[in-house]
Amino acid sequence: MTDERTRALATALVVGALVLGSTIALASPVVDARPAHEIPVTERSDADLASPTAKGWSSVPASDVALSSAPSSVPNAADTSVERVHVQAVRSDGQFYVRLQWEDPTRNTSSEGPEQFVDAAAVQFPADTSSRPPIAMGGQDNRVNVWYWGGDGTTQEILAGGAGSTTPFPSPAVDANAAYEDGTWTVVYTRSVASESANRTDLDSTDTLDVAFAVWNGGNGERAGRKSVSEWHYFLAGTGPQGPPYQTLLWTVAGIAIVAVVGVTTFGVRRARGGNDGGGS
Numbered sequence: 001m002t003d004e005r006t007r008a009l010a011t012a013l014v015v016g017a018l019v020l021g022s023t024i025a026l027a028s029p030v031v032d033a034r035p036a037h038e039i040p041v042t043e044r045s046d047a048d049l050a051s052p053t054a055k056g057w058s059s060v061p062a063s064d065v066a067l068s069s070a071p072s073s074v075p076n077a078a079d080t081s082v083e084r085v086h087v088q089a090v091r092s093d094g095q096f097y098v099r100l101q102w103e104d105p106t107r108n109t110s111s112e113g114p115e116q117f118v119d120a121a122a123v124q125f126p127a128d129t130s131s132r133p134p135i136a137m138g139g140q141d142n143r144v145n146v147w148y149w150g151g152d153g154t155t156q157e158i159l160a161g162g163a164g165s166t167t168p169f170p171s172p173a174v175d176a177n178a179a180y181e182d183g184t185w186t187v188v189y190t191r192s193v194a195s196e197s198a199n200r201t202d203l204d205s206t207d208t209l210d211v212a213f214a215v216w217n218g219g220n221g222e223r224a225g226r227k228s229v230s231e232w233h234y235f236l237a238g239t240g241p242q243g244p245p246y247q248t249l250l251w252t253v254a255g256i257a258i259v260a261v262v263g264v265t266t267f268g269v270r271r272a273r274g275g276n277d278g279g280g281s
C-alpha cells in the first residue's frame with residue numbers, strides 16, 4: 001500500500017469515527033431528556049397486555065424507579081432490600097396496564113407458617129387527581145387508591161387516607177397477574193380507564209397522573225409498614241420524551257451517521273485506489 005493510499009484510508013476512518021462519535025454524543029442527551037420523575041404512558045390499540053410475559057411489553061419504554069425504606073415507625077422499618085423497580089405503562093382499548101419488574105432472589109408466596117410473609121407490590125394513585133396527597137398513603141381529606149398484589153395470589157383495590165386506614169373496595173376493579181423467573185418478579189395490573197365510583201382514580205386524564213410504588217420482600221420479613229417505597233412520580237399520557245418520536249429521531253440521526261461513515265470511507269478508499277492506479281505498477 002502506498003503512503004498516499006494509507007493516508008487517505010486513515011483520514012476516511014478518522015472522519016468516519018468523528019461523525020459517529022459526535023452523533024452519539026449529540027443524540028444521547030435528547031434521549032435522556034425525560035424529567036427524572038416522569039413515566040411515559042404508551043398509547044396502543046387492541047393490545048392485550050394483561051399477561052406479564054405478553055410479547056407487546058418488549059416495545060414499551062421502561063422507567064427505572066428508585067426505592068428506599070418507608071419512614072414508618074414499625075420495628076426494623078429501615079431493613080428493606082429492594083432498591084429499584086422497573087415501571088411500564090400502557091393505555092389500550094379502554095384498559096390501563098401497569099407492569100412492575102424487580103429483582104428478588106427469594107420467591108415467597110405463603111404466609112401460613114410462623115414468621116412467613118409474602119412478596120408483594122403496590123401502585124398508589126390520588127383518589128382525586130387534582131392534588132397530590134401525602135406519600136404515606138394519603139390523608140383524611142386527600143385519599144389514595146392502592147392496587148395491591150401479594151405473592152399468595154391476592155389482589156386488592158384499597159382506599160386509604162393515611163397509614164392504618166386501608167379499606168378494600170367491596171368489588172375490586174383491578175386484576176393482577178404475576179410471573180417469577182430467574183430471580184425477577186413481573187406483575188401486571190389491569191384496570192379499565194373509566195372510573196366507576198367517586199373514590200376511584202380517574203385514569204382518563206390526558207394530563208399528568210401522580211403515582212407511587214411499594215415493594216415488599218417477604219423473605220426479609222417485610223410486610224405492612226416495613227417495605228421499600230418510591231417518591232411520588234407521574235404518568236404522562238401520550239408519547240413522552242422517551243417514547244416513539246425520540247426513538248425515531250435517534251434512529252434517523254444514527255442512520256444518517258452510518259450512511260455518512262460508509263460514504264466517507266468508500267470515497268477515501270476510491271481515492272486511495274485511484275492514487276494507486278494512477279501511480280502505475
Ligand code: HEM
Nearest residue numbers: 070071072122123124136163164165212213214224225229
Ligand atoms: C412512604 C411512606 C409510607 C409509610 C410510612 C407507610 C406506612 C404503612 C404502615 C404503618 C402500614 C401498616 C398499617 C396499614 O395497614 O395501614 C402500611 C400498610 C400498607 N401500605 Fe404503606 N406506607 C407508606 C407508603 C406506601 C405506598 C407508597 C404504598 C403503595 C404504593 C403503600 C401501600 C400499603 C399497603 C397496600 C399496606 C397494607 C399492606 C398489608 O396489608 O400487608 N404504602 N403502610
